[in-house]
Each structure stands twice: as structure tokens, then as C-alpha cells.
Amino acid sequence: ALGIRYGAAHLEIKLTPDGPRLIEAGARPSGLPYYVAEAVGEGQFEWSADAYLRPERFRARAGEDYRRRSAFAWAALASPVSGRLVRYRALDEVRRLESFRDMTLQVRPGDRIVPTTWDMEYPATLTFSHPVEAVLRRDLNTLRFLDGTGMYEVQEDPGPSPERV
Numbered sequence: 378a379l380g381i382r383y384g385a386a387h388l389e390i391k392l393t394p395d396g397p398r399l400i401e402a403g404a405r406p407s408g409l410p411y412y413v414a415e416a417v418g419e420g421q422f423e424w425s426a427d428a429y430l431r432p433e434r435f436r437a438r439a440g441e442d443y444r445r446r447s448a449f450a451w452a453a454l455a456s457p458v459s460g461r462l463v464r465y466r467a468l469d470e471v472r473r474l475e476s477f478r479d480m481t482l483q484v485r486p487g488d489r490i491v492p493t494t495w496d497m498e499y500p501a502t503l504t505f506s507h508p509v510e511a512v513l514r515r516d517l518n519t520l521r522f523l524d525g526t527g528m529y530e531v532q533e534d535p536g537p538s539p540e541r542v
Contacts (some may be wrong), residue, residue: 466527
């Protein structure tokens with residue numbers, strides 16, 4: 378529909394109560410190319426390299442189904458609170474989830490936290506991977522259950538200090 382015939386591309390689809398909805402169609406590699414390679418063995422960089430450097434190999438494999446090695450998900454916490462973050466109350470529980478793989482904190486204890494309204498305000502991003510998709514889905518649902526007002530212990534933020542003369 379977009380006229381993309383060659384090169385890496387990706388779709389971003391959001392599952393809604395009314396079914397899947399297309400969010401983005403990008404004529405570029407996905408923003409998470411290494412995760413795709415981990416889940417299926419190769420990603421857009423490897424396929425693009427084959428297309429240019431080993432076109433016979435690319436053509437021989439084009440159109441074949443791929444096998445997913447594991448279910449993989451990227452997720453982010455979404456803060457409903459603002460203030461000075463004292464601590465995350467449930468991160469140890471998140472780390473114990475069977476499919477938990479990695480976490481990057483963007484907001485650390487002592488930092489100011491705000492309600493998440495866009496992707497530059499995620500307090501933390503996480504990755505999950507498991508050979509059994511049902512385990513991964515259960516763990517993502519657990520993450521969503523834990524992530525809410527109870528996740529964040531905050532102190533009221535007094536704001537910037539007045540300048541001293």
C-alpha cells in the first residue's frame with residue numbers, strides 16, 4: 378500500500394479492545410532490530426546485508442516462513458505519579474518473573490518523576506523472553522498489574538530552589 382518494494386520496513390501495531398490497530402508503517406529498520414534477531418535468529422540488518430552482499434542467498438530464502446525461537450517483548454513502565462522518586466516498590470517482583478530478561482532505569486531514586494504521557498518519560502524499559510508465549514504473556518500482565526500508583530514511592534517535589542542573592 379505504501380509502495381515499499383525493497384529494503385527494511387516495519388509495522389507497529391497496538392492491540393486494542395476493538396482489535397489490532399496500525400500505529401506506524403516505517404520504511405526503515407525497526408527501532409528494536411536486535412530483539413527481532415534474538416527472537417527469530419536473524420533480523421533486518423542480516424537480511425539487508427544478504428540482499429546486497431549475497432543476493433543468491435537472499436533470493437533462495439525469500440518467501441520462506443521463519444521460526445520463532447522464543448516469544449520476546451519490550452515493555453515500559455508508565456508512571457501515574459509525580460514527585461521525587463524514593464524507590465520502586467515492586468522491582469524485585471518484576472525481576473523474579475520467569476521471562477524477565479533485562480531492565481533499564483531512566484528514572485532513578487532521587488530523580489524527579491512525572492506522569493508518563495509520551496515515550497521520553499518512561500521511568501524504566503524492560504525486556505522479556507521465553508520459549509513459551511503463554512509464560513511471556515502472563516509475565517507482561519503481571520507487570521501491568523504491578524505498575525501503577527503502588528509501584529512508586531515518591532516524596533512531594535518542592536520544585537526548583539529559589540535563587541540566593
